[in-house]
Amino acid sequence: MKNIICDSNVWYDILSGNSNILNTLKATGGKLCVTPINILEIASKVDSNNFNYRQNVAKAIMDYADRYLMSNEVYLARYWGFKVNDEVHWKEAVLTLLRAPSYNDLVNGYIDPIDNVKRKQDLKLLESWREYHYKDFNTGIINAIQSIHPKYMERKADGNLKKHKKSKNLFEVKEEDIGASILACYERAKVVAKDNRIKELSKYKDKVLFIEEGNYLEVLKNKMEDITEETFIYFDPPYVNKAKNLYNFCFMENDHIILRDYIKKLKSNWLLSYDYDTSIENLYKDSKIFQKGCFEVTYTISESKRNKIKEFLASNINLSDL
Incomplete structure (x- = not known):
């Protein structure tokens, strides 16, 4: 045969x-x-x-x-x-x-x-x-x-894939109205999504009390008169495991304890996130004070590489409502 x-x-x-x-x-x-x-x-x-x-x-x-x-x-x-x-x-x-x-x-x-x-x-x-x-x-x-x-089809801008164009040794799918490849439509959709997100966030610009660089304790102390029980504060401390490689400064073990003790005294609503570490989970183990939980975040490192990292959350509000 x-x-x-x-x-x-x-x-x-x-x-x-x-x-x-x-x-x-x-x-x-x-x-x-x-x-x-x-x-x-x-x-x-x-x-x-x-x-x-x-x-x-x-x-x-x-x-x-x-x-x-x-x-x-x-x-x-x-x-x-x-x-x-x-x-x-x-x-x-x-x-x-x-x-x-x-x-x-x-x-x-x-x-x-x-x-x-x-x-x-x-x-x-x-x-x-x-x-x-x-x-x-x-x-x-x-x-x-x-x-x-299917996400390529869901996110494309508009119209259906109806017109196909063939050229010598190179075959392209064309968008009927836009004249762009599927990938270009997908990239355009991502840009549109980002624009919409920025517009949505702009509605809350007047609700941001301050954006300031410096030691968090000093900043909060100086802004205490602006903070009420209606204020929501988000804490994003330096990573526990990779801090030395990511920041010009980093928290030592005692710094994490000081932050925890400061947060315990707050009357405002607050949320804190860390890269997951058992030492941090133990630090916020008091269930009478802290609501806590974990979730996975996917970080895009390059076009072909993505990593999933476990994050730790703690708050004085019910995390199940988030």
Whole structure:
């Protein structure tokens, strides 16, 4: 049997274990090949809870990108927020699509890449398939984004994705009214969201009593006449574990105790947050005075790296109401 370039619906059956075609290929020495539209159509329907399914899809995509993908086709990665013409970022985009844990966990798949097609007649057939599939390349992109990244669709400015534009070796999804890529629309939506947040916060500008730099005890002492029982005070002390690396000054153990003792005397409503540490939780353990709790915050360190950090909250108001 010679090498086979099959349609996406056959791939679904194979990757779900519902087809005997792989056994036939192995018995005859043939290879199964993947095309660009296969990649996108399969990715848009990947079952994120089925690791074997994701493993084999990712292996096919990685091999295709590494060994056969035309350089201009790497532009596809930018629709998921990754740099253009960067092989590493292409892989990251694929892993993001498939929600896979890491590339090293995916290299044991059994699907052969398309570059194993050696015969001239097979390559000629391949070129005709490439041309056929390119006609529907944009639809594949849209399906993948709708399925794997619905937030892009939810946050786009307005209108529906109706018009597709194809240029030589570069396929872009165009917004009907705006003429921008999906990523650009997403970035625009983020800017609009920030503008709206600033406008909302501006309503409270007259309620801010003071913004002042200095030692918190001295500042509060000097402003005590402005502070009433209706005043809300938020305390954001220096981190416990990383303070020396983040600030020009830092709290010592006794400074945290002084702050706690000062807060206990306040008659105003207050809220305090720390990076989580058992010493801080013990410091505010008196449940008769302090309401407390913990939550996780996601910090964006870079375009591809995010960390979750545990934060500690304490207050004299009911935190369950927040």
